Amino acid sequence: MSSPPEAPTTSIATHAAEDVWVRGRSLCKDLIGRVSFTEMTYFHVTGRMPTPAQTAVVDACLVTLMEHGLTPSAIAARLVYSSAPDAMQGAVAAGILGVGSAFVGTVEGCAVLLVRIASAEAPFEGEARRVAQEHHAARRPIPGFGHPVHKPDDPRSARLMEVVERNGIAGRHIAALRALATSVDEVYGKHVTINATGAVAAALGDAGLPAQIMRGFAILSRCAGLVGHVHEEQRKPAMRALWAAAERAVPYEPEAGEE
Numbered sequence: 001m002s003s004p005p006e007a008p009t010t011s012i013a014t015h016a017a018e019d020v021w022v023r024g025r026s027l028c029k030d031l032i033g034r035v036s037f038t039e040m041t042y043f044h045v046t047g048r049m050p051t052p053a054q055t056a057v058v059d060a061c062l063v064t065l066m067e068h069g070l071t072p073s074a075i076a077a078r079l080v081y082s083s084a085p086d087a088m089q090g091a092v093a094a095g096i097l098g099v100g101s102a103f104v105g106t107v108e109g110c111a112v113l114l115v116r117i118a119s120a121e122a123p124f125e126g127e128a129r130r131v132a133q134e135h136h137a138a139r140r141p142i143p144g145f146g147h148p149v150h151k152p153d154d155p156r157s158a159r160l161m162e163v164v165e166r167n168g169i170a171g172r173h174i175a176a177l178r179a180l181a182t183s184v185d186e187v188y189g190k191h192v193t194i195n196a197t198g199a200v201a202a203a204l205g206d207a208g209l210p211a212q213i214m215r216g217f218a219i220l221s222r223c224a225g226l227v228g229h230v231h232e233e234q235r236k237p238a239m240r241a242l243w244a245a246a247e248r249a250v251p252y253e254p255e256a257g258e259e
Helices: 027-031 037-046 050-066 071-081 088-096 106-118 125-140 155-164 172-188 195-205 211-236 237-247
Strands: 013-014 019-022
Touching: 019 027, 019 050, 037 050, 037 211, 050 155, 050 195, 050 211, 071 088, 071 237, 088 211, 106 125, 106 172, 106 195, 106 211, 125 172, 155 172, 155 195, 172 195, 195 211
Parallel strands: none
Antiparallel strands: 013 019
8 A cells, every 4th residue: 555645845934922933933033123025035045145246136136127118018007007096916926927938037038048058067058059040940939038129239238248157156057048049149140139028038047046936936926027017007097098009010901702
């Protein structure tokens, strides 16, 4: 007979009348007022308190992805808030649903590729070129590369990589990203910028975060931005203008055979 499965446990947190404990530390005595939100997030996710350099880099990543104007996630949040102003959480949730494999969430897809390249023997040019060739042959966009507005280069990426270098933690993931960027340009026969999610993937990787949780950090960042958009919608409603713009941009046209 097989042994019964072990009862599930959690190592994150518990609580009692007098306190809350997070990964073995008192929330009231050790954490509140003593650590920043970025430090607490890193500690909560990994079980390790970040170094000052790791904190600075993760914080810069969260700032990088927080805002980019009236993107699909921001528009969704504003429209849903205007439809249900009694439930701000629904508006933010609607916007967060847009953090997917095409927008913002590409940080995870890029991180997976960087782990693959960084796991190869250095230098990484051979594996990086294989990644670029595979995507080119399959006509698949490479997550973390390209941008319709920021050309020839994404200024956010350059700035974020400066932060990583300045804090002395640039390692295999940054090296893998640079090798991939060189290979992408060669294989595609043109310059394709490293976009913000590509730089964030490399920065978070060298800050010690695993690829499978990086979309969560993108969600945290964009969530803060969406709260700002909801607050502006409260004060300066734009929903009617957005609605009217959509109707102008996509006029009704009956299909052939319809009256």
